[in-house]
Amino acid sequence: MAAAPVLVVEDEREIAQLIQFHLEREGFAVTRAESGSEGLRLATAKRPKLVVLDIMLPDVDGLEICKKLKRAPDTAGIPIVMVTARGEEADIVIGLELGADDYVTKPFSPRVLMARIKNVLRRREVDAHATVTLLGGRLAIDPSRHTVMLDGEEVELTLTQYRLLHYLAARPGFVRTRDQIVAAVRGEDAVLSSRAIDVHVAALRQKLEEFGGLIETVRGVGYRFADQWEPMPNDEPVPRKG
Numbered sequence: 656m657a658a659a660p661v662l663v664v665e666d667e668r669e670i671a672q673l674i675q676f677h678l679e680r681e682g683f684a685v686t687r688a689e690s691g692s693e694g695l696r697l698a699t700a701k702r703p704k705l706v707v708l709d710i711m712l713p714d715v716d717g718l719e720i721c722k723k724l725k726r727a728p729d730t731a732g733i734p735i736v737m738v739t740a741r742g743e744e745a746d747i748v749i750g751l752e753l754g755a756d757d758y759v760t761k762p763f764s765p766r767v768l769m770a771r772i773k774n775v776l777r778r779r780e781v782d783a784h785a786t787v788t789l790l791g792g793r794l795a796i797d798p799s800r801h802t803v804m805l806d807g808e809e810v811e812l813t814l815t816q817y818r819l820l821h822y823l824a825a826r827p828g829f830v831r832t833r834d835q836i837v838a839a840v841r842g843e844d845a846v847l848s849s850r851a852i853d854v855h856v857a858a859l860r861q862k863l864e865e866f867g868g869l870i871e872t873v874r875g876v877g878y879r880f881a882d883q884w885e886p887m888p889n890d891e892p893v894p895r896k897g
């Protein structure tokens with residue numbers, strides 16, 4: 656089987672080499688671009704399986720590349736993992752809203768980056784009508800009936816809380832910005848501000864009781880449903896940070 660091609664767009668050569676080394680060790684075929692324009696050209700010409708995209712580039716910045724790739728029909732389906740400088744939450748928010756699939760913050764551990772890349776490649780868009788079953792069946796969300804069952808008991812949620820939970824839980828580990836959440840959970844004519852999302856999250860966490868911690872706050876960015884969970888001996892759920 657041919658190695659899956661990955662394009663790494665990164666102008667800092669040492670970082671690019673490090674990423675390449677780890678990707679190749681995992682069996683990927685790596686192409687590198689050291690500028691934004693080169694990255695855009697190669698992504699369009701080669702249609703890689705995934706793009707690792709630095710935001711700070713000497714010419715066209717990564718956000719612009721992300722926007723262009725996600726808007727072009729030929730490249731829209733290529734997953735993008737962004738690499739951002741620490742403290743650039745605004746860039747992360749913009750990147751996610753432009754369609755980036757995940758991100759790591761510099762300095763990152765290669766192990767974390769590889770895990771993110773493999774996760775992104777593994778995840779598929781979840782069927783909006785499929786039942787979402789999590790935590791070994793303890794939490795089940797049934798979109799056909801709009802019900803949430805927790806350890807066999809139905810959890811009474813408002814429609815907004817239900818939609819919020821379903822949206823986040825459908826793709827564990829994916830960070831969603833407040834604006835993305837608003838767009839996904841807002842009903843036909845309901846008025847919902849991005850700040851109101853915080854209130855709905857708080858209420859939802861309370862209703863999920865000991866499982867409330869599964870809805871993680873990603874500071875400065877938004878929320879995500881934890882993708883790793885280990886029951887403690889006393890049955891307290893402990894979401895682990897990757």
Ligand code: CA
Pocket residue numbers: 665666667709710711712
């Ligand atoms: Ca850079």
